[in-house]
Amino acid sequence: MAVIQEFAKTRKAPPERRKGDGRAALIFLAPWFIGLALITAFPLGASLYLSFTDYSLLEAPNWLGLDNYQRMLEDPRLGKALGVTFVYVFVSVPLQLAAALGLAIILDKGLKGLAIYRSVFYLPSLLGASVAIAILWRQVFGADGLINQLLGLFGIQGEGWVSHPDYALGTLIVLNVWTFGAPMVIFLAGLRQIPQMYYEAAAIDGAGRFRQFWSITVPLLTPIIFFNLVLQLIGAFQTFTQAFIVSNGTGGPVDSTLFYTLYLYQRGFGAYDMGYASALAWLLLLIIAGMTAANFLISKYWVFYDD
Numbered sequence: 001m002a003v004i005q006e007f008a009k010t011r012k013a014p015p016e017r018r019k020g021d022g023r024a025a026l027i028f029l030a031p032w033f034i035g036l037a038l039i040t041a042f043p044l045g046a047s048l049y050l051s052f053t054d055y056s057l058l059e060a061p062n063w064l065g066l067d068n069y070q071r072m073l074e075d076p077r078l079g080k081a082l083g084v085t086f087v088y089v090f091v092s093v094p095l096q097l098a099a100a101l102g103l104a105i106i107l108d109k110g111l112k113g114l115a116i117y118r119s120v121f122y123l124p125s126l127l128g129a130s131v132a133i134a135i136l137w138r139q140v141f142g143a144d145g146l147i148n149q150l151l152g153l154f155g156i157q158g159e160g161w162v163s164h165p166d167y168a169l170g171t172l173i174v175l176n177v178w179t180f181g182a183p184m185v186i187f188l189a190g191l192r193q194i195p196q197m198y199y200e201a202a203a204i205d206g207a208g209r210f211r212q213f214w215s216i217t218v219p220l221l222t223p224i225i226f227f228n229l230v231l232q233l234i235g236a237f238q239t240f241t242q243a244f245i246v247s248n249g250t251g252g253p254v255d256s257t258l259f260y261t262l263y264l265y266q267r268g269f270g271a272y273d274m275g276y277a278s279a280l281a282w283l284l285l286l287i288i289a290g291m292t293a294a295n296f297l298i299s300k301y302w303v304f305y306d307d
């Protein structure tokens with residue numbers, strides 16, 4: 001009988017230990033939950049509330065209801081900012097991913113010193129959003145910049161690329177394409193996961209390199225392409241530093257580089273119209289969420305997973 005009672009006690013021990021483990025987990029997770037509440041949830045809620053108010057940062061918020069959102073419909077600069085941002089996103093992201101994939105395929109051929117090449121090509125992704133690179137880019141594409149100096153060697157008179165309304169946005173698109181390092185590394189990792197036997201079988205059947213790329217590489221790489229596409233779209237919509245530095249915070253000539261985030265900054269911290277800026281921030285959130293949701297819905301028609 002004593003043996004049975006002792007066995008019963010030992011059977012009750014695991015649940016008690018599990019309770020202790022749960023308390024320990026909550027204690028260790030507490031700093032994260034506190035940070036989530038204070039750094040993310042509270043500012044998010046405050047921003048949503050301020051989007052319905054007239055708030056200048058200097059006076060108490062004044063409730064306006066939906067006035068800020070109705071005001072967006074009559075704001076011509078908002079329409080310009082949306083147009084510039086969409087052009088930037090839909091042109092630079094595909095070009096960036098194409099450059100990243102092309103270079104990843106070249107590096108996947110087993111070049112000597114691959115680690116060095118990979119690091120060199122990844123470096124622009126670390127520096128591309130920095131203030132220093134944005135200033136350097138402005139100097140390179142300036143009226144007396146490196147590009148015009150190179151064109152001068154061939155007797156070509158260059159433009160002030162960053163100050164010309166027809167070319168200013170193009171310089172920022174080139175800058176974003178140049179920062180292809182991060183998606184390139186991810187593509188390279190995905191290419192290493194494709195079994196070589198598929199290419200060998202296709203070669204035996206007479207398939208050329210292009211046919212192998214289109215029928216083997218692309219379908220098996222679609223989950224990686226989708227992953228990079230979603231990340232780069234979200235990042236492109238939030239581009240700010242490059243546009244702010246290159247245009248000196250003005251939005252460029254005739255607002256040709258007036259990115260959405262730059263216009264939001266101008267309204268919030270330039271005009272002290274923080275209520276309207278908060279409404280703009282929530283509109284940007286809805287745009288990014290809608291684009292991401294659309295990508296996930298469409299992905300079932302072109303993304304193939306290996307079950």
